[in-house]
Amino acid sequence: xxxxxxxxxxxxxxxxxxxxxxxxxxxxxxxxxxxxxxxxxxxxxxxxxxxxxxxxxxxxxxxxxxxxxxxxxxxxxxxxxxxxxxxxxxxxxxxxxxxxxxxxxxxxxxxxxxxxxxxxxxxxxxxxxxxxxxxxxxxxxxxxxxxxxxxxxxxxxxxxxxxxxxxxxxxxxxxxxxxxxxxxxxxxxxxxxxxxx
Numbered sequence: 001x002x003x004x005x006x007x008x009x010x011x012x013x014x015x016x017x018x019x020x021x022x023x024x025x026x027x028x029x030x031x032x033x034x035x036x037x038x039x040x041x042x043x044x045x046x047x048x049x050x051x052x053x054x055x056x057x058x059x060x061x062x063x064x065x066x067x068x069x070x071x072x073x074x075x076x077x078x079x080x081x082x083x084x085x086x087x088x089x090x091x092x093x094x095x096x097x098x099x100x101x102x103x104x105x106x107x108x109x110x111x112x113x114x115x116x117x118x119x120x121x122x123x124x125x126x127x128x129x130x131x132x133x134x135x136x137x138x139x140x141x142x143x144x145x146x147x148x149x150x151x152x153x154x155x156x157x158x159x160x161x162x163x164x165x166x167x168x169x170x171x172x173x174x175x176x177x178x179x180x181x182x183x184x185x186x187x188x189x190x191x192x193x194x195x196x197x
Contacts, residue, residue: 007034011180014157014189024192031157031179032082032127038177039123039155040086043067063087068114072097072126072138075190079125079155093117095138106137111145118146122153129159129178130185132166139171149173158185 013019013027045061052058069083070076070093080092093113099106114120122142126135139152150173159178163185167174190196 007031007179015186021192021195028078028127028157028189028193029082032079033085035155035157035177035179036079036082036086036123039153042153042175042177043121043123066116066120067123068093068117068120069123069125070095070113070117070138070142072124072134073110075127075193076125078127078190078193083123083125091120095141097134097137099133106133108137108141111141113142113145117142120147121151122147124152124154126154127157128185128187128189129154129156129163129167129176130187131160132163132170135163135167136170139167139174153177157189158182160185 007030010027010030013023014031019027040063044064046064048060048062050058050060067087068091069080071080073094073096077094083090083092091114094110095108096110097106097108124135124138124142126138129135135154139149142152143149149171152171153175154167154177156176156178158180159176160183161181164176164178164181167176
C-alpha cells in the first residue's frame with residue numbers, strides 16, 4: 001500500500017464538515033487527479049522515439065495497450081472524469097455493490113466490463129476505503145472475469161488502516177494507492193460530491 005499524502009490542504013477541505021459543496025468537489029477532484037496520475041505511473045509502458053516540432057528526436061515512453069478503469073458505483077464514478085482527463089481513450093467498466101445495513105455483508109448487483117478485461121491492467125476506483133468489504137467483493141468479481149489480483153491497482157482517496165489491511169490480507173498481490181490513511185474515513189463523500197446530502 002502506498003499513501004501519497006501530497007496535498008494536505010485539499011485533504012483538510014474535504015474532511016471539514018463546514019466546507020461548501022463547491023469547495024469540496026474542487027478539493028476532491030484535486031485529490032482524485034493526484035491518485036489517478038500515480039496509478040497511471042504504475043501501468044506498463046514501452047519506450048518510443050518521437051520527432052519534436054523543431055525536428056529533434058526525443059526518447060520517451062507511451063502506455064501499452066490493455067489498460068482500463070473500473071469504478072465501484074456510485075462514489076467511484078466521481079473518479080471517472082479524473083481518469084479520462086489523464087487518459088482520454090481508456091475503457092471504463094462498472095460494478096454496483098451494496099452493503100446490507102444489518103450484516104454489513106456486501107452484495108454485487110451489477111457488473112459490466114470490457115469483454116477482454118482478463119487481459120488488461122485494471123485501475124479500480126473507490127474513493128473511500130472504510131471496512132474493505134466492498135472492494136473485496138469487487139476484486140472477487142474481477143477475478144471471476146479472469147483478472148489476476150497483481151493486475152489490479154486500487155485508487156482511493158481516504159483509507160482506514162483496517163480497510164487496507166483487510167484487502168491486503170485477502171489479496172496480497174493487489175496494489176493500493178491512497179492519499180490519506182486515517183482511522184476515520186469520511187463516509188459522506190458520495191453524498192457531498194454529488195449533492196445528495
